[in-house]
Amino acid sequence: MSFEAAVHAQAIELNKMSLEMTAAAGAGHPSTAMSLGHITTVLMFHTMRWSPDYPSYPTSDRLVLSEGHAVPIVYAAACKLGVVVGKDPEKRRKLQLSDAKKLREWHSELDGHPNPMEGFPFFDAATGSLGQGLSVAAGLGEAARLDGLDKKIYCIVGDGESREGQITEALDFIMDHNLVNVLPIFNCNEYGQADRVSPQQSAERLAARLAAMGFNVKNIDGHDPKQIKAAFDAFVENTGGGAKPMAVVARTVKGWGATGMHGGGWHGKPATGDALKKALTELDEKRVQLTSSLTSADSFEIQPPPQAAPKEPSQGEMPSMSSAMKKFDMESVLHTGKLATRRAYGIALKALGQVNDRVVVLDADVSNSTFADMFAKDPDLKERFVECKIAEQNMFSVAAGLSAAGKVPFCSTFAKFVNRAYDQIEMAINSGANLKIVGSHAGISLASDGPSQMSLPDVAWFRSLSTMKDHRGNPGCYVLQPADAYAAYALTGVMAEYEGACYMRTLRPDTEFLYNDDVVFNLGGFEVLQEGRDVVLCAAGYMVHEANKALELLDKAGISATLVDLYSLPFDNEKLMDLIGANNGYVLTLEDNYGGGIGSAVADAITESGDGFTLQQMFVRMIPKSAKTPEEMLQMTGLTAADITKSVMKMLQVV
Incomplete structure (x- = not known):
């Protein structure tokens, strides 16, 4: 069997499919994908232990494509192998070759960048925002270590992408935790989007840097099947007490096999018309040159995943x-x-x-x-x-x-x-x-450390995620x-x-302490700490305590206030609107962060309800500085109990 010829033949076929699917989509990154044809072939058709029928099997080897825009090459392989896809586990199906032409379509599992939640369970995480995939791979490797699984994690990283600081963070983490089951593979095709990559990200510099960090580095030709196989075989055998993490630096050609697409100028551009025909013709000619020794007996055999039974998790009741x-x-x-x-x-x-x-x-x-x-x-x-x-x-x-x-x-x-x-x-x-x-x-209650240590925009940002639905139909993120x-x-x-x-x-x-063991807290809930009739104070976290102090001052002013601990975003809109309605439609929100958080959430709920309520928001409206105590911080930012009382009296027009 000519392994080299078989790899060349398959890589060329995958490159052609990458060209055709991106042309059909009218978008995508065929030239980057083509630089990975050989590496993808050796991984998915030979080295990885996995099953196309059950790509997410717990003990399977995994591939994380940090260089997410290169995904057409993986999709091409998946279509050739009939990988099972589908959002609903009960309705999953095998990919067909015809699916390749549905890249980036609304109802296709082949999304523009990798995302398992769109029905492609071969991947474990969404990638495409560069620099993140190697960290995901490290997490998979750490989980396999905890579970005692013989599981290999492969991660493809772009050379330009490797300039992202998070890549260095991930490499440090892999060394710190001696994750010998994770293999970073650097795709060094020398080109980014707008220009060549920096010399700092050249194959030579990357290899030297990785070696200096302590990695056992394999510097290979990313289009030489023998070198690719040898590097991956060495990784598979890299076990035992004295093993240290490995990394592969693969020198590749962007647009390999089609000279007109080599190098720069084609990033993110599908080839169409005559350019597509020329590229496909060149790849066919390349096949003739490189596969003369190929015979009908030459084929690949994917090894199944290890059959170790996954550990059954144990879960008991948490004590009070x-x-x-x-x-x-x-x-x-x-x-x-x-x-x-x-x-x-x-x-x-x-x-x-x-x-x-x-x-x-x-x-x-x-x-x-x-x-x-x-x-x-x-x-x-x-x-x-x-x-x-x-x-x-x-x-x-x-x-x-x-x-x-x-x-x-x-x-x-x-x-x-x-x-x-x-x-x-x-x-x-x-x-x-x-x-x-x-x-x-x-928030601001840490006081003396000053604004460099204070989280002030965080509630607004996380609250934006709470306004959308995730793939399960739940809020994208609960803010507590x-x-x-x-x-x-x-x-x-x-x-x-x-x-x-x-x-x-x-x-x-x-x-x-405001509560005890008997109080039940729920996502989307809130607690009424005091019921009144004139105004609702909605607060969370530290501001609940300051609002509690304001209740006495308000009572002295003849104002009966309701205090709500709005500990969750989102919350039960209807229930809160009923409460505000029972308080003459007046509500004051209190938060120790910048605007866009609780106040905005209550404002949206009021708008949605159509009720004519009066809302006033109190939040941090300045860049604070250090102060010795939380009380001084509240004075600085106008959020004391006295300030709250003044705001309520002004809103209710109480002199």
């Missing part, structure tokens, strides 16, 4: 917060009557981890502040704690990979530092990731702001039970 604190010798804290919500989160993580072995906790070098270290220090849980260091973008994409492998990842860092990973979080949500995000030190420790503890458990994305803000300072 009081019970957990007694168990953890923290009962004395209960008697103080107050506790920081960030600390309650740590207690909840530890309690949750002991009853749910799917829970994995990730942190970005601040676990002693987020209190995720309570999970990490437990001897029975520490194996499921993943330290990501100061690399938040990588952390959230690693979590997406863990989620794809069936884990329930909780990611915690300062809420301010969550901001730098908005793109990664959105891509994870697009992937259907079961992602739990916890941002500590939220517990006001006390009992709420934070309970909502941590609620997040774990929910299949989808959640973001919870926790606070630095201790706050007084």
Whole structure:
């Protein structure tokens, strides 16, 4: 059998299909796809252990296409192999060759960039926003390690893409955790979109850099079947106690096989008309040159995935917060009557981890502040704690990979530092990731550290995700702001039970208990702390306590106020509108962040209801600076109980 000839023949066929499908779509990236024809062939037809009939089988080797715009080459292979696709597991079908011509169509599983939620389960995560796929692959590799699975994760990264800082974060993570089951494959075709890649991302520089980081580097010709196979074989055999992570640097040609499409000028441009005919003709000529030794007996045999039985997860009932604190010798804290919500989160993580072995906790070098270290220090849980260091973008994409492998990842860092990973979080949500995000030190109440440590636009951004529906028909992300420790503890458990994305803000300072173990918290819910008749105060998190102080001042002014702890976005619109209606249609929203959060959500609900209600919003309207106490911060930003009272009196025209 001539392996080389068989690979050339198949790669040429896939390149032709990539040209034809992008031409039919009128869009796409055929030249990038063509640089990967040989690598894709060796991976999908030979090296990877998987089944086209069950591409998402738990023990299958995985391919993450970080260079997502090159996806036509994978789609071409999938059509040739009859890979099973479909959103509904009960109605899945095998791809046909004719499906290739449906690339990017509305009802096609072949989306413009990889996305498993569109019915292509061969992939684990949505990619295409460059720089993120290697982190996802690392998450898949970490999950396989936790489950004791002999599973290989291959990840194709573009050379231009490798300039993204997240790629370095992912490489560091792979080395830190010695993920020898993850193989970064750098596709060095020398061209980006507008121009050549920088010399800093040349194959030579990449190989030297990877070697300096500690990788065992294979520098190969990405169109030489022998070299590709040898590199992948070495990776498969790279096991044992002394093994260290490998990486492949593949020198390739953009538009390989069609000289008119080589190099720059064709990025994101389908070939049509005479250009398409010429490219197809050149590829046919290339086939004649390279496959003379091919015989009818030459074929590929895909190896099935390992038959190890996936570990069955165990899940028990989470104890109440009081019970957990007694168990953890923290009962004395209960008697103080107050506790920081960030600390309650740590207690909840530890309690949750002991009853749910799917829970994995990730942190970005601040676990002693987020209190995720309570999970990490437990001897029975520490194996499921993943330290990501100061690399938040990588952390959230690693979590997406863990989620794809069936884990329930909780990611915690300062809420301010969550901001730098908005793109990664959105891509994870697009992937259907079961992602739990916890941002500590939220809002202005951390005071003395100043605005560089304060999360102020976060509620507005996450709230925008709560306004759309995910692939399951649920809010894209729930935004949670517990006001006390009992709420934070309970909502941590609620997040774990929910299949989808959640973001919870926790606070630095201790706050007084408002609730007890008997109060039930739900996604989409809110709590009425006091019922009145004149005005509704809607607050969340730290501002619930300041609103509580304002109640006494309002009462002295003869105003009967209703206080709502609006701890969840979205919330039950109809129920809240009924409450506002019972208070003469007056509502004041309070939040310790920039606008666009709770106030905007209530405004939208009022608009949708058609009711003639009066709304006033109080939020942070300036760039704050450091102050010694939360009380000083509230004075600085005009959010004290006295300020709240003045706003209500003005709204109600009470002199």
